[in-house]
Amino acid sequence: MQSKMRGGPYRQVAWWGVWIALLAACSGELTGDGDPSGGGSGGEPGLAGTPGSGGNQGGSSGSGGIIGGAGGSTGGAAGTNTGGTGGDTPGSGGAGGNVAPPPGTIPMFLAQGEAGRTLVSCDDGRSWVADQSDHDGNYCDSHDCDHHPGAGRGLASAEGWFFATFGWGDPGAILRSRDGVVWESVLEGEVFGGIAYGNDRILAAQRYSRYSDDLGETWPKAGEASISGRNVRATAFVPHDGGLFIISASSSTTSEIVYSRDGLSWQAPETLPESCASSVRLPGRIIYGNGTIVTTGEDGTICRSSDGGRNWTAKSISSRLRGGGLWNGSEFMTWDRGSVFRSADGVQWTETSTVPSDVDVGVVAISDRGTIASITAGSKQEYEGQLAYRSEDGIHWEVLSDDAFSQGHPMRAMIFGYGEPSQYCP
Numbered sequence: 001m002q003s004k005m006r007g008g009p010y011r012q013v014a015w016w017g018v019w020i021a022l023l024a025a026c027s028g029e030l031t032g033d034g035d036p037s038g039g040g041s042g043g044e045p046g047l048a049g050t051p052g053s054g055g056n057q058g059g060s061s062g063s064g065g066i067i068g069g070a071g072g073s074t075g076g077a078a079g080t081n082t083g084g085t086g087g088d089t090p091g092s093g094g095a096g097g098n099v100a101p102p103p104g105t106i107p108m109f110l111a112q113g114e115a116g117r118t119l120v121s122c123d124d125g126r127s128w129v130a131d132q133s134d135h136d137g138n139y140c141d142s143h144d145c146d147h148h149p150g151a152g153r154g155l156a157s158a159e160g161w162f163f164a165t166f167g168w169g170d171p172g173a174i175l176r177s178r179d180g181v182v183w184e185s186v187l188e189g190e191v192f193g194g195i196a197y198g199n200d201r202i203l204a205a206q207r208y209s210r211y212s213d214d215l216g217e218t219w220p221k222a223g224e225a226s227i228s229g230r231n232v233r234a235t236a237f238v239p240h241d242g243g244l245f246i247i248s249a250s251s252s253t254t255s256e257i258v259y260s261r262d263g264l265s266w267q268a269p270e271t272l273p274e275s276c277a278s279s280v281r282l283p284g285r286i287i288y289g290n291g292t293i294v295t296t297g298e299d300g301t302i303c304r305s306s307d308g309g310r311n312w313t314a315k316s317i318s319s320r321l322r323g324g325g326l327w328n329g330s331e332f333m334t335w336d337r338g339s340v341f342r343s344a345d346g347v348q349w350t351e352t353s354t355v356p357s358d359v360d361v362g363v364v365a366i367s368d369r370g371t372i373a374s375i376t377a378g379s380k381q382e383y384e385g386q387l388a389y390r391s392e393d394g395i396h397w398e399v400l401s402d403d404a405f406s407q408g409h410p411m412r413a414m415i416f417g418y419g420e421p422s423q424y425c426p
């Protein structure tokens with residue numbers, strides 16, 4: 001592994017002054033050049049989306065648009081305003097905003113792994129830089145990195161900030177960053193099952209969640225979530241009917257999904273097949289598009305709700321789904337080794353072989369240009385077995401070279417968002 005050791009971002013702070021100096025040296029502002037697709041019918045790419053009929057700031061994606069509306073595919077929800085033809089269209093990852101990219105930011109992918117690992121791509125997935133972690137070498141070969149203070153549990157993007165939650169089993173920390181490179185700890189000593197942003201609120205979810213309405217400055221406690229399962233497994237925000245937070249939770253005997261308007265009070269669905277929550281255990285598996293919430297279970301189960309989480313149906317489309325999921329503006333996509341599954345409505349799915357035939361999509365996200373990036377995340381797919389991919393359609397994939405990507409600790413999450421320039425992303 002050739003990544004740079006971070007030195008334990010939530011246990012040591014001496015590195016912070018050095019990074020501040022480096023950031024100051026390259027802090028010249030650049031105008032973001034991302035191009036989320038517009039709102040109205042057949043929208044073409046535009047900075048904040050072309051207003052649809054009856055909407056503003058792009059609203060819902062128009063037919064023919066790639067990502068749609070204000071917020072674009074910033075790894076999460078599009079704008080909550082409505083208008084144009086088609087439904088609201090988030091990207092992958094469950095984070096996002098309701099406004100155009102903040103001034104002075106640039107588009108980038110952010111990926112998170114075990115042992116405190118983070119890395120970014122600021123050239124639309126062609127290469128990955130600023131690969132850093134708490135431990136060097138093949139640390140996770142000899143340590144339980146999935147139950148560890150540095151266990152990656154989720155990412156969010158919010159108004160020019162990135163947020164990452166680390167720690168599972170052992171307490172970790174929530175970190176935030178302007179550029180995906182320089183990180184600071186904003187909350188320590190707790191464990192969360194994911195993090196999401198929507199409607200001006202950041203939610204770090206557990207049975208007793210924390211939330212922030214001031215971009216990570218303070219983290220009040222929320223009330224107890226109405227879940228019987230001890231562990232929250234995945235967290236997302238979807239822009240359905242004004243916006244919803246959704247969490248999946250499980251224990252040794254119970255699996256469930258609950259939803260909330262504010263992240264403080266939670267409601268259980270009226271109908272929920274048991275399989276709908278039992279296999280949703282990782283970030284990036286709760287996605288939204290065209291008025292529909294879809295979960296992609298590791299056991300191959302697809303669950304769907306078209307009424308804001310009140311009622312769910314389950315359908316098995318494969319024996320397993322190794323990759324996460326996303327909405328590309330016109331259809332849902334998820335993957336198994338060598339196969340992509342696609343659906344416009346979450347009900348009828350088609351399977352297509354990938355090119356090359358051995359592509360094994362893991363953590364995945366889609367950019368404002370419609371580019372899909374992925375890093376393998378299955379068993380034995382770290383260190384010498386880890387690969388990074390890039391695709392324009394989710395079917396045909398480019399495998400990045402050793403010069404463009406450094407193998408490292410196991411991966412757990414990926415989002416697309418907007419951050420400040422850095423020495424790695426000028």
